Amino acid sequence: MKRNVISSLISTDLVGQSVTVCGWVRTFRNDQFLAVNDGSCLQNLQLVLDRDATDESLRKLLTTGAAIRATGQLVESQGGGQATEVKVEEVEVLGAADPDEFPIQMKRHTMEFLREKAHLRFRTSTFSAVFRLRHALQFAIHDFFNSDGFYMLHTPIITGSDAEGAGEMFKVSTSDPDQEFFGKPVNLTVSGQLEAELGAMALGKVYTFGPTFRAENSNTSRHLAEFWMIEPEVAFNDLSDNIDLAEACLKHVLRYVLEHNLPDLEFLANREAEAEKQLPADKRNATGLIERLRSVTEGAFVRLTYTEAIDLLRQSKPFKKKKFKYPVEWGVDLQSEHERWLVEKKFNCPVVLTDYPAGIKAFYMRRNDDGKTVAAMDVLVPGIGELIGGSQREERLEVLKEKCAEFNIPEDHIWWYLDTRKFGTAPHAGFGMGFERLVMFATGMTNIRDVIPFPRAPQSAEF
């Protein structure tokens, strides 16, 4: 079906030409003005019908949600809200939408309501903007790594690896659970990292960008059972290189959307500002969405060690006034309240925490010379918390074997992983970035279920 996409018609470039538009009706005002959206951009195109020349039975079908095709001349708009409009010569309803039943009406809906209508919520401005941005962000990520000489590696989704310790796993079986198709128990992957390391030890710079599955019973606005993760892994990088990479990557992708998706971002910024009017002052963001993104692309990330963070927290006002619910002392993991204070109160910008106590981090992280800490890094951002977690990997075979023993990981389960330390081992580092958390940060959406088309969470797998 030959058509002109609306994104090409909202500027005056094609004024005077005959155009064909396909899309879905947002509103129909005065029996005359048809606002149509085709998903190519945030903006609707205004179609102007000649009331007398339009059949009444046809007009009755032009309701919110109906799919239509129209042809006519693109002209400069006589009204104020838009640069162009189409003087319709012919309009056809491709698919009606019974207004008694179509749930997405031209009024404010709550996110909770739309989440239950996930198959139709793309029809709203908010969700079409979110999913255009989701696309742009994933493109920018591939663009960033490709430009930097990385190779994308497809790591397995079904895996027999059970030693990673990243979380509870989903078992995979055939419809006959007794039949062991792979000859051993297998799971859905919780991370592509270990396999990515294997690739990095030959290809140099690799990354994975794939689905990840966690069977944790997590009921929060920041967790999903199925989510997408970006995991670069780079040979010969140390922790400091790793932080540089994470910072450059975040800056690149946010710059990309600020440059290419500004109308969607402005719409979402506005939406957020409106939504926050309902909130008490202390729950609102200190700055608007666009300013928050700019502060990341323009400012340097604060870097400090876990030990320094503990010192800062112990000197903080909430600590002295005993406002923290959880203890702050060297050796315990930082809680959300502590991370929030550092990121949102103390620095108000992304904060990279490094060199955590070995006991609270994964087995593969490189032991520091002090013997107590590991070369780990977490990137915390305002409003989200942990966006990135990574480390320099333990490349020394003997140390890694000690760590396996400490973490009760049988060596024969990850013999292939240990082999990379046996044959031509080298320093290397990498991180994992939760893609949905990135989309949350970039869009200002506050529930992770609203930045993935069809969320999977405990007790929730509709669609």
Added chain:
RNA sequence: UCCCCCAUAGCUCAGCUGGUUAGAGCGACUGACUGUUAAUCAGUAGGUCCCUGGUUCGAGUCCAGGUGGGGGAGCCA
């Protein structure tokens, strides 16, 4: 998994100390108007008060259990 809150019209909500025929705004529909921008104005329709059980002369309202949703915590990305 734990703590707190919520469930009444298509949507967002009100409904007092248990008491007559269940309320509003928005949306939808009908009509008027016709260069509108979530148009405007007038009118109309629309209810398994989440489910099960209990207390009571009487339950939307009180109690118990369940289901669903939200916020926070833990786990993490």
